[in-house]
Amino acid sequence: MIKIRNLTKKYESLAVVDNINLEIEKGEIFGLLGPNGAGKTTVIHMLATLLKPTSGTAIVNGYDIITEPGKVRSSIGIVFQAPSSDDMLTGYENLKIHAFLYSVPSYEREKRIQSVLELVGLADRQNDEVKKYSGGMRRRLEIARGLLHKPKVMFLDEPTLGLDPSSREMMWEYIQKLVKEEDMTFILTTHYMEEADHLCNRIGIIDQGKIIALDTPANLKKIIGGDIVKIKPKSYPNLENLKKLIYIRKIELINGEIIMYVDNARTNMPDILLHLEAEYVEFRSPDLNDVFLKLASKNLKESVEGGFMERYAQYGK
Amino acid sequence: MINKIWINYKCYIEQEIMSHFNSQDFETIGAIEANNLTKSYHGGIRAVDEMSFTIRKGEIFGMLGPNGAGKTTVIKMIVTLTKATSGALQVFGIDVTRSPETVRGMLGYVPQSISVDTDLTAYENLLIFSKLFNVSKKERDERITSSLEYMGLTERASDLVKHYSGGMMRRLEIAQALVNRPRILLLDEPSIGLDPASKKHVWESIKQLNRDGTTILITTHDMSEADELCGRIAIMSAGKISVMGSPTELKKTVGGDVVTVNLTSAHPIIAIPKEIGSVVHSSEKSIQILAINGEHAVPPIADFFRSHEIKVDSILVNKPNLDDVFMKYAKRRLADEIHTGASQERRNFVRHAR
Amino acid sequence: MNIIQFLYNAITIAEMEARKIRHDTTELWTRLVQPALWLLIFGETFNAMRAMSTGSFSYIQFITPGILAQSVLFIAIFYGITVVWERDVGIITKLLSTPASHVSIVLGKSLAASIRGIFQAMMIFVLALILEVHIRLDPIDIAGVFAVTILFAMCFSSLSMLLASFMKTRDRMMGIGQALTMPLFFASNAIYPISAMPVWLQYISKCNPLSYVVDAMRSMLLSGSYENLPLDILILIASTVVFVSLASVTIKRLLE
Numbered sequence: 059m060i061k062i063r064n065l066t067k068k069y070e071s072l073a074v075v076d077n078i079n080l081e082i083e084k085g086e087i088f089g090l091l092g093p094n095g096a097g098k099t100t101v102i103h104m105l106a107t108l109l110k111p112t113s114g115t116a117i118v119n120g121y122d123i124i125t126e127p128g129k130v131r132s133s134i135g136i137v138f139q140a141p142s143s144d145d146m147l148t149g150y151e152n153l154k155i156h157a158f159l160y161s162v163p164s165y166e167r168e169k170r171i172q173s174v175l176e177l178v179g180l181a182d183r184q185n186d187e188v189k190k191y192s193g194g195m196r197r198r199l200e201i202a203r204g205l206l207h208k209p210k211v212m213f214l215d216e217p218t219l220g221l222d223p224s225s226r227e228m229m230w231e232y233i234q235k236l237v238k239e240e241d242m243t244f245i246l247t248t249h250y251m252e253e254a255d256h257l258c259n260r261i262g263i264i265d266q267g268k269i270i271a272l273d274t275p276a277n278l279k280k281i282i283g284g285d286i287v288k289i290k291p292k293s294y295p296n297l298e299n300l301k302k303l304i305y306i307r308k309i310e311l312i313n314g315e316i317i318m319y320v321d322n323a324r325t326n327m328p329d330i331l332l333h334l335e336a337e338y339v340e341f342r343s344p345d346l347n348d349v350f351l352k353l354a355s356k357n358l359k360e361s362v363e364g365g366f367m368e369r370y371a372q373y374g375k
Numbered sequence: 376m377i378n379k380i381w382i383n384y385k386c387y388i389e390q391e392i393m394s395h396f397n398s399q400d401f402e403t404i405g406a407i408e409a410n411n412l413t414k415s416y417h418g419g420i421r422a423v424d425e426m427s428f429t430i431r432k433g434e435i436f437g438m439l440g441p442n443g444a445g446k447t448t449v450i451k452m453i454v455t456l457t458k459a460t461s462g463a464l465q466v467f468g469i470d471v472t473r474s475p476e477t478v479r480g481m482l483g484y485v486p487q488s489i490s491v492d493t494d495l496t497a498y499e500n501l502l503i504f505s506k507l508f509n510v511s512k513k514e515r516d517e518r519i520t521s522s523l524e525y526m527g528l529t530e531r532a533s534d535l536v537k538h539y540s541g542g543m544m545r546r547l548e549i550a551q552a553l554v555n556r557p558r559i560l561l562l563d564e565p566s567i568g569l570d571p572a573s574k575k576h577v578w579e580s581i582k583q584l585n586r587d588g589t590t591i592l593i594t595t596h597d598m599s600e601a602d603e604l605c606g607r608i609a610i611m612s613a614g615k616i617s618v619m620g621s622p623t624e625l626k627k628t629v630g631g632d633v634v635t636v637n638l639t640s641a642h643p644i645i646a647i648p649k650e651i652g653s654v655v656h657s658s659e660k661s662i663q664i665l666a667i668n669g670e671h672a673v674p675p676i677a678d679f680f681r682s683h684e685i686k687v688d689s690i691l692v693n694k695p696n697l698d699d700v701f702m703k704y705a706k707r708r709l710a711d712e713i714h715t716g717a718s719q720e721r722r723n724f725v726r727h728a729r
Numbered sequence: 730m731n732i733i734q735f736l737y738n739a740i741t742i743a744e745m746e747a748r749k750i751r752h753d754t755t756e757l758w759t760r761l762v763q764p765a766l767w768l769l770i771f772g773e774t775f776n777a778m779r780a781m782s783t784g785s786f787s788y789i790q791f792i793t794p795g796i797l798a799q800s801v802l803f804i805a806i807f808y809g810i811t812v813v814w815e816r817d818v819g820i821i822t823k824l825l826s827t828p829a830s831h832v833s834i835v836l837g838k839s840l841a842a843s844i845r846g847i848f849q850a851m852m853i854f855v856l857a858l859i860l861e862v863h864i865r866l867d868p869i870d871i872a873g874v875f876a877v878t879i880l881f882a883m884c885f886s887s888l889s890m891l892l893a894s895f896m897k898t899r900d901r902m903m904g905i906g907q908a909l910t911m912p913l914f915f916a917s918n919a920i921y922p923i924s925a926m927p928v929w930l931q932y933i934s935k936c937n938p939l940s941y942v943v944d945a946m947r948s949m950l951l952s953g954s955y956e957n958l959p960l961d962i963l964i965l966i967a968s969t970v971v972f973v974s975l976a977s978v979t980i981k982r983l984l985e
Contacts, residue, residue, distance in 0.1 A: 093570040095540040139568075193442045219568055220487075222441040222596045223701050249570050250597075324689035331677040338670035341692070350571045454826040456984055480828035490819025494749045503748075506741040507827040509734060535752060551823075 064114035076267035089258035135204030194225030251346035282344035285323035412462035424614035440611035483552030542573035598697035632669030639686035738829035742837025794946035795919030805885030809893030842886030887972035894979035
C-alpha cells in the first residue's frame with residue numbers, strides 16, 4: 059500500500075528524516091513511535107504531500123508522492139492533533155462543508171455523510187453543535203471528515219491524546235472496525251505504548267530520523283530478552299548460584315533488589331525460589347515501554363544532562 | 376530601598392500565612408481543604424457538586440475522571456480563577472475568597488495546554504514570572520538559574536521558546552511555576568503528549584520536588600502516571616468524588632491480587648493457611664489465591680507447596696490496575712453518547728470554563 | 730495593598746510586551762503603512778486642493794495630529810484581540826494565577842498597548858519631518874504628545890479588554906472593533922474641523938473622546954494654545970481609571 063524509498067528530509071545540513079525505507083501492507087495498522095521531534099510528523103507530512111522530500115520518494119496507493127501528488131492526496135485521509143472542526147457548526151454541517159471541499163458528487167453527498175457518521179458512531183448527535191461534543195466525539199468527527207472521500211490510507215497523529223481511558227478504548231474500537239469493514243490502512247503516531255501494543259499490527263520506532271526498530275509488538279518485546287523479575291532477598295544472595303541457571307539471561311543487584319531477565323518467569327519462578335529466600339517477588343512480561351526505553355536509552359541518558367531535547371528542538375527551526 | 380520593600384512584602388505574606396495558624400497547629404493543617412464545594416452554572420447545572428476533600432501537606436494527590444467531570448473547575452477554584460457558588464475552600468488554612476492574592480502566592484500552577492509565552496526566551500519567561508511572584512531582585516537570578524537547571528533547560532535558556540520541542544516546553548512550564556518556590560504545585564496533565572523517555576524525566580522531576588517538600592496535586596488521564604506518582608487518588612464523576620484512596624487501596628476494591636498456582640499433576644484439594652491468603656477458586660491442577668499483596672505472597676506460597684511436596688508448574692500474579700478502577704468508578708463507558716440534557720450541558724459549560 | 734508592588738507588577742507585564750516586540754518588530758513596521766498612506770495620499774491631495782478651511786494651518790498640518798490619534802486608536806481598540814488570543818494560548822490564565830492583583834495585570838496590559846502607541850507616535854513624527862509638515866518641536870510639547878498618546882492607548886485598550894471579557898472570541902472583537910473605530914474616527918475632528926460637519930454630527934463629535942485627544946494633540950503640535958488641555962487630559966484620565974477598574978473586575982470572565 060505504501061512503499062517508502064530512501065526518503066530523506068534535510069533542513070540545512072540536519073537530516074530530520076534520514077534515508078528511510080519502509081513498506082506498509084494493505085489493511086495494516088502501522089504505529090510510528092519515537093521521541094518528541096524524532097521525525098514522525100515529518101514522515102507523515104511527506105507521505106501526505108504536505109512537505110517535499112529532499113531526496114527519495116514514496117509510493118502511496120500506487121501513486122508517487124512527487125510526480126502524482128494530487129492522486130496521492132485523493133487516496134489518503136489525514137487527521138491532525140489539533141482539532142480543526144468549527145465549534146459553532148453542527149457535526150453534520152462540518153461534514154457537508156468538507157464534502158463540498160473534496161467535491162464529493164452531489165448525488166452521493168448525503169449518503170456518504172450519513173455513512174461516515176454511522177461509522178464513527180455520531181449519527182444520532184449529528185445535529186448538535188460541535189462545541190457540545192466531548193473530546194472523544196470531536197476526535198471521531200475529525201476521523202469522519204477524513205473518511206468522507208473514501209481514502210484508502212488514513213494518517214492519524216496521536217488519535218487519543220488527552221482522552222480519558224474509556225473514550226480511548228472506544229476510539230480503538232472504531233479504528234479496528236474501519237480496518238475490518240472498509241479495508242483501510244492506518245498509519246498512526248502515539249506516545250501511549252499500551253495503545254501501540256493493543257492496536258498496531260506492526261510498529262516502527264523512529265529516532266533521529268532513522269527507523270531503529272521495525273516489527274510486530276510481540277517480536278519487539280523479545281528484544282528485552284525475557285520476562286522481568288524483581289526479587290527482594292531476605293539475606294544477601296549468592297548470585298553465582300543463580301547465574302548458573304540456564305533460563306536466567308541477565309542478573310543484576312540494584313539497591314538491594316535482584317533484577318533478572320528470565321525466560322518464561324511463570325514456569326521457572328518456583329525453581330528460582332528454591333535457590334534463594336525472598337521477601338517479595340515481582341515479575342511481569344516486558345511491555346513496549348521497556349522496548350522504547352531500551353532503544354531510546356542512549357538518548358535518555360543524554361536528556362538528563364539536557365542534551366537530546368536540544369537536538370530535537372533544532373528540528374523545529 | 377525598593378529591594379527592602381520587596382523583602383518586607385515577602386515577609387508580610389509569610390506573616391499573613393503564619394498569622395492564620397496561631398490557633399491551629401501548622402503541622403496538622405491540610406494543604407488544601409474543601410468543604411461542600413459547589414460550582415453551579417446558569418440553570419443550576421453543577422460542574423462541581425458538594426465536594427469535600429483534604430489534600431495533606433507533602434503528598435502527591437491525583438484527581439482522575441472523565442473529560443468534563445469537574446477536575447479543571449476544582450483547580451480553577453483553588454487558583455482563584457473562578458469562584459465557588461457555595462462551600463468553603465482553604466489553602467493552608469487561608470480562605471481562597473478572602474485572600475486570593477496570598478493564596479496565589481503559595482501556588483505554582485501548570486495548566487494543561489502549553490501556556491508559556493512562545494515569543495519570549497525561556498529566561499525571559501521565568502524572569503517575568505519571578506517578578507510577578509514578587510521574588511526579590513537579589514534572589515531572582517539564583518532562582519531562575521536553579522529552576523532552569525532543575526528542569527534541564529540551562530543550555531537553551533536564551534532561545535525563543537517557539538523553537539523548543541514539546542517536552543522542553545512542558546519542562547519550562549514546570550520551571551516557570553518553580554521560580555515561586557511554591558508550597559503547592561498544581562499540575563494539569565503534566566505529561567500529555569510526551570514520549571515515554573521525556574515522560575520519565577518529568578516524573579523524576581515531580582518526585583524530586585515532592586521529596587523536597589512540595590505538596591503536589593495532579594490531574595491525568597494516564598493511569599500508569601497516577602499509579603507511579605500519586606500517594607492518594609480521587610476519581611471524580613459528574614462533579615462528585617466517587618472514590619478516594621491510595622492506588623493500592625483502590626485496586627483492592629476491584630478485586631485484590633490473585634496468585635494463580637498451576638500444578639504439574641492433579642492433586643487433591645488442600646487447605647491453604649489463612650495468613651497466606653484465601654482460596655477463591657481451585658481445581659485439581661490450578662489454585663487461585665486472593666492475597667493482600669501478590670508480590671509478598673509468592674515466596675510463602677512457593678514454600679508452602681514445596682513443603683507439601685506438591686510440584687508446581689507455574690505461578691502467575693494478576694494485579695488489578697488503575698484502568699479497572701477507573702472503569703468501575705467513572706461509570707461512563709458510553710456517557711458521551713448520553714442524550715440527557717443535564718450532563719451534556721454540564722460538559723458544555725465545563726468545557727467553556729476551561 | 731502595597732502600591733510599589735502594584736506598580737511594579739504592572740510594569741512587569743508591560744516589560745513582557747516590550748521584550749516580545751524586541752524579538753520581532755515586524756508588526757511595528759507594518760502598522761506604519763496605514764498612517765503613511767493617509768498622510769501621503771489623503772493629506773497631500775487635500776492639501777493641494779485646499780478644499781477644506783482649516784484656519785491658519787495647511788490641511789496636512791491639520792490632519793497630522795488626527796492621523797497620529799487615529800493610528801493609536803486602531804492599536805488600542807483592537808488590543809482586546811491580542812488579549813483574547815493570549816487567553817486562547819493560556820497566557821492570561823497563567824498571569825491571573827500569579828499573586829499579582831488583577832488590577833495591576835489589566836493596567837500592565839494597557840501600558841503594553843501604549844508601548845505600541847509610542848512607537849506609532851515616533852514614526853509619525855519622523856514621517857511628518859520627512860514630509861516637511863510644520864509642527865512645533867518644543868521638547869515639552871513633544872513630551873506632552875507622548876503623555877497623551879500613552880493615556881489614550883491605555884484608555885481605549887482597557888475599554889477593549891472590558892469589551893473582550895464579554896465578547897470572548899476574536900471574531901466578535903474584530904467586529905466590534907470595526908464597528909467602533911470608523912464612527913469614532915469619522916465623527917471626530919481628526920480629518921476635518923468640527924465646524925465643517927453638519928450640526929447633528931457636531932453634537933456627536935463633542936461627545937466623542939477621540940475629539941478631545943485630537944484637540945489636545947493639535948494644541949501642542951500646532952497652535953500652542955493650552956486653554957482646553959486640562960479638560961482634555963482630565964477626561965482622558967478619568968475614563969482610563971474607570972475602564973481599567975471595570976476591566977480588572979470583568980477580566981476573569983474571559984476564562985469562563
